[in-house]
Amino acid sequence: MIEFVDVNYVYGNDKAVDNVSFKIEKGKFTGIIGHTGSGKSTLIQMMNGLLKPESGTILYDGKDIFEEGYDLRSLKFKVGLVFQYPEYQLFESTVLRDVAYGPINKGLAKEDAVKEAKAAMEIVGINEDKYEKSPFELSGGEKKRVAIAGILAMKPEVLVLDEPAAGLDPETRINLFEMLKRLCTSENITVVVVSHSMEDMAEYAEHIIVMDDGKLIKSGTAREVFSNAEDLENIGLAAPEITYLMCELSKRGIPVDKTIIKTEEAIKCLETLL
Amino acid sequence: MLRDITLGQYYITESKIHSLDPRVKLAGTMLYVISLFLTDGLLGYLVGAIFLGIIIKISKVPFKYMVRGLKAIIFILIITAACNVLFYQGTTTIFRAGFVKVTVEGLEVAAAMSIRLVMLILGTSIMTLTTSPNDLTDGLEKSLGFLEKMKVPVHEIALMMSIALRFIPILVEETNKIMKAQTSRGADFTSGNLIQRVKNYIPIIVPLFISAFHRASDLAMAMESRCYRTGRQRTKLYPLKYEKTDYKGYIVIIIYFIIMVGMKITIEGLGVGGFFTM
Numbered sequence: 400m401i402e403f404v405d406v407n408y409v410y411g412n413d414k415a416v417d418n419v420s421f422k423i424e425k426g427k428f429t430g431i432i433g434h435t436g437s438g439k440s441t442l443i444q445m446m447n448g449l450l451k452p453e454s455g456t457i458l459y460d461g462k463d464i465f466e467e468g469y470d471l472r473s474l475k476f477k478v479g480l481v482f483q484y485p486e487y488q489l490f491e492s493t494v495l496r497d498v499a500y501g502p503i504n505k506g507l508a509k510e511d512a513v514k515e516a517k518a519a520m521e522i523v524g525i526n527e528d529k530y531e532k533s534p535f536e537l538s539g540g541e542k543k544r545v546a547i548a549g550i551l552a553m554k555p556e557v558l559v560l561d562e563p564a565a566g567l568d569p570e571t572r573i574n575l576f577e578m579l580k581r582l583c584t585s586e587n588i589t590v591v592v593v594s595h596s597m598e599d600m601a602e603y604a605e606h607i608i609v610m611d612d613g614k615l616i617k618s619g620t621a622r623e624v625f626s627n628a629e630d631l632e633n634i635g636l637a638a639p640e641i642t643y644l645m646c647e648l649s650k651r652g653i654p655v656d657k658t659i660i661k662t663e664e665a666i667k668c669l670e671t672l673l
Numbered sequence: 674m675l676r677d678i679t680l681g682q683y684y685i686t687e688s689k690i691h692s693l694d695p696r697v698k699l700a701g702t703m704l705y706v707i708s709l710f711l712t713d714g715l716l717g718y719l720v721g722a723i724f725l726g727i728i729i730k731i732s733k734v735p736f737k738y739m740v741r742g743l744k745a746i747i748f749i750l751i752i753t754a755a756c757n758v759l760f761y762q763g764t765t766t767i768f769r770a771g772f773v774k775v776t777v778e779g780l781e782v783a784a785a786m787s788i789r790l791v792m793l794i795l796g797t798s799i800m801t802l803t804t805s806p807n808d809l810t811d812g813l814e815k816s817l818g819f820l821e822k823m824k825v826p827v828h829e830i831a832l833m834m835s836i837a838l839r840f841i842p843i844l845v846e847e848t849n850k851i852m853k854a855q856t857s858r859g860a861d862f863t864s865g866n867l868i869q870r871v872k873n874y875i876p877i878i879v880p881l882f883i884s885a886f887h888r889a890s891d892l893a894m895a896m897e898s899r900c901y902r903t904g905r906q907r908t909k910l911y912p913l914k915y916e917k918t919d920y921k922g923y924i925v926i927i928i929y930f931i932i933m934v935g936m937k938i939t940i941e942g943l944g945v946g947g948f949f950t951m
Contacts, residue, residue, distance in 0.1 A: 449853050480857040487854040490879035504859030549858060
């Protein structure tokens with residue numbers, strides 16, 4: 400779906416992205432993890448053509464997006480990018496009009512745009528009584544969901560989110576990730592999430608990309624990446640808590656699977672032992 | 674686009690001009706501007722330009738960097754020059770077409786105005802380029818301190834200025850982020866007629882204002898929780914104090930000013946004004 404080949408990006412004198420190559424597969428839930436300043440945000444801004452790499456190619460559906468004649472604007476409707484702070488995009492007088500902004504830009508008639516907007520808000524769980532409210536009256540979690548709806552209403556094939564869980568309470572966070580998972584499995588949207596939270600990524604992502612200091616350190620299934628805690632610790636990250644617990648248990652002679660990364664799996668595994 | 678504006682930007686380096694007391698630079702800039710408006714002869718501009726050149730050299734700010742700031746006013750420059758050439762009511766006509774009349778006097782005034790404007794911008798930008806915004810407001814506050822007696826809230830105004838200056842880079846960065854977010858939703862800033870284009874910017878302006886208000890209220894809260902209060906009791910961590918070089922700076926600028934005024938008086942006294950006729 401999206402492919403990076405030897406991509407470099409330079410900010411002033413710093414190499415923000417250093418010779419990175421990877422593939423994001425269609426219909427999968429991909430997580431990008433790494434420290435602040437590891438180049439994650441730069442990476443995702445290149446996915447929809449906001450930033451142009453210094454060198455290297457970015458392919459979408461096999462086509463080079465920075466080739467002359469490629470329609471970069473229509474790419475933005477295919478690769479929907481949700482920024483970390485919803486405050487950067489909310490501007491309209493009502494929630495409904497704000498969410499319909501993207502579809503209208505896409506060229507839809509007003510009624511169709513409103514229809515898409517309503518459908519998107521149903522997906523993210525914004526009720527009808529909020530439609531006519533000002534987006535600035537909403538709570539933080541609601542703003543975030545409206546911002547996501549604003550992108551979803553454009554019917555993107557790929558949904559890219561930068562730290563979607565930042566600043567949300569645990570319940571809203573779980574709801575949000577469950578929703579993303581649903582989008583991925585039932586609507587067949589490719590989801591890419593940048594996150595700090597190893598737990599969230601272990602729970603939801605199928606594929607993980609690890610970034611450090613602009614370089615791609617690792618790319619593989621969640622289990623592959625997280626079961627090797629040492630590599631992650633070397634760059635200041637960590638495996639999910641539950642994996643550490645499993646390791647500790649197996650060290651003490653309890654026969655459990657050390658590669659478990661999800662709480663649910665751990666519960667099942669422990670239940671069989673009882 | 675936004676990065677090209679040098680006017681009001683601090684160029685960090687070490688030089689004699691940088692380390693001068695901001696009050697010297699303020700006074701110097703003021704006298705320099707007055708001197709530009711005093712002269713109208715070629716010789717005066719020449720002396721002004723040489724003086725400016727020397728100061729730029731000492732300040733170690735690359736000339737290229739300074740000229741970049743001129744780009745912003747090139748449009749104003751051309752319009753002023755064109756207006757002067759076309760509409761100045763002179764007597765020695767060179768060329769006439771309908772109500773438009775190009776005269777020697779018009780050309781003279783246009784040339785003088787353009788030179789004056791360029792030197793004005795360069796001269797004032799020397800001050801902002803070599804003085805950090807904080808020093809600048811400190812200098813202003815101290816030099817205008819006497820207004821406090823006339824119930825002018827000098828300290829508060831200076832504080833407002835330094836906060837405003839502090840916010841400029843933040844807001845520029847914020848604008849960038851907002852533009853990216855809206856471009857990601859298919860916002861288009863380049864097509865449509867003028868009204869449409871202005872409308873296209875609403876999705877940028879609204880979030881920008883809202884975030885500016887948020888920041889302002891956060892800052893007010895933070896200041897209040899640290900018990901900030903204005904008034905005469907406030908002391909400074911680094912109070913401004915004149916050094917030897919500052920007095921030298923004053924002497925140089927005053928000598929320059931006297932030369933300019935002297936030239937003006939003697940040339941007028943001899944009765945040979947004008948730009949080319951001198």
